[in-house]
Amino acid sequence: MEKPYLSYLPRVADDIKFITEYPIDMISLLQEIKDPKAGGIVLFSGEVRNHSHSKDVAYLEYEAYIPMAEKIIKNILKEAVESFNLHKAICVHRIGKIEIGESAVAVLTASSHREESYKANRYIIDRVKHEAPIWKKEFFTDGTSEWGHNCKCNHH
Numbered sequence: 525m526e527k528p529y530l531s532y533l534p535r536v537a538d539d540i541k542f543i544t545e546y547p548i549d550m551i552s553l554l555q556e557i558k559d560p561k562a563g564g565i566v567l568f569s570g571e572v573r574n575h576s577h578s579k580d581v582a583y584l585e586y587e588a589y590i591p592m593a594e595k596i597i598k599n600i601l602k603e604a605v606e607s608f609n610l611h612k613a614i615c616v617h618r619i620g621k622i623e624i625g626e627s628a629v630a631v632l633t634a635s636s637h638r639e640e641s642y643k644a645n646r647y648i649i650d651r652v653k654h655e656a657p658i659w660k661k662e663f664f665t666d667g668t669s670e671w672g673h674n675c676k677c678n679h680h
Contacts, residue, residue, distance in 0.1 A: 568631045
């Protein structure tokens with residue numbers, strides 16, 4: 525089966541997928557991010573929690589304008605690779621219905637040292653949440669729903 529997503533590397537072709545309808549496979553992503561030059565690998569997983577706005581959450585649904593979201597994520601990763609001297613960077617965001625405890629987004633960074641990987645990882649997730657056209661709708665156990673506020677991130 526073909527991988528629904530790949531990492532961003534400076535020499536990778538333009539057919540990379542950063543948005544997926546499939547569950548995010550963390551084991552595959554950890555294998556993909558490995559690099560013999562990397563001494564620090566950081567994995568962030570944005571998980572669906574069971575509460576929000578003082579209500580119990582049943583599940584989330586994400587929508588995206590995929591062509592623009594993919595372009596923006598790729599540019600963010602490219603900038604992070606250059607700015608933080610990364611060996612590799614990966615970001616995969618899920619769309620569709622996502623259950624409690626599942627990952628909605630994963631960001632992985634690999635650098636020679638952990639400090640760059642941590643900083644780059646935070647930089648990537650904050651920019652993706654702030655800039656990518658990806659929208660979250662929360663469905664609550666009381667039958668109500670609400671479009672989420674995409675980001676309470678630091679401005680970069």
